[in-house]
Amino acid sequence: MATELTINISIDVLEKAEELNAQEREAMQLAQDAAKDAYAPYSNYLVGATLLLEDGTFFKGSNQENAAYPSGLCAERTALFGMSANHPNKKIKLIAVTARRREDTHFLPAMPCGACRQVMAEYEHKQHDKIPVLLQGPDGSFYRFKAVSDLLPFLFTSDNL
Template structure:
């Protein structure tokens, strides 16, 4: 008889920005600003990410496209990789992500792609501390996960690698 694996995913749905903490509001504002700096001439999809570090520093990143599509990079990964090279010992307290289409001011309810979820998972595993993720939801709402595990429940980590 086959068993079952029950996975619980917890996402807070906040009805408005009024329910965000001061740090979450600041991170989301910076993610929105970062989206404005995106280089997205092919998709016209502007994404920004902001990281809050445990020393109080905020770090931003935006998607960077390239005519050779695999050569571009998402906002979440630009922020994480740049942050890690500047602040390698700092822990991440929060990641905020904002996305909009070109020539629109409304931010869209989007989630990180699979590659970004995997990279985010690596940083959570590395720091051995949950990283909440804040996203725009529909109709002025916000989504807050308590951990990357809520976005990528069956994670591939260094423990997944075979030892030879």
């Protein structure tokens, strides 16, 4: 007999930037700045991501497209892979992600793709500690998740191998 499994995920919805703490505001501003550096000549969809590391430093990434699809890479993964290559033993304390269309000045809701969620989950699993995620929401709002696992509740990790 089948049983029902219910998953509850709590998301803080913040209506404006003033509701973010100082580090979250800085991380989101840096993510917005990183979006300006995106190489997105095909989609014109600019994505920026920022990682807050345990020592208080920030590490940015932006999406990088390529005419030979799917050779490009999302902002979240450029930030994570770059950080890991340069600071392999530092823990991540926050991931912030934002996006906008090239022709727009306002930012759009930014939801990581499935591949990025999986990579983010791998880093959360690797550091044995939750990584909060801050995403740009609609109309200047923000979504604060307590952990990457809230974005991908059934994680595939090395424990599954």
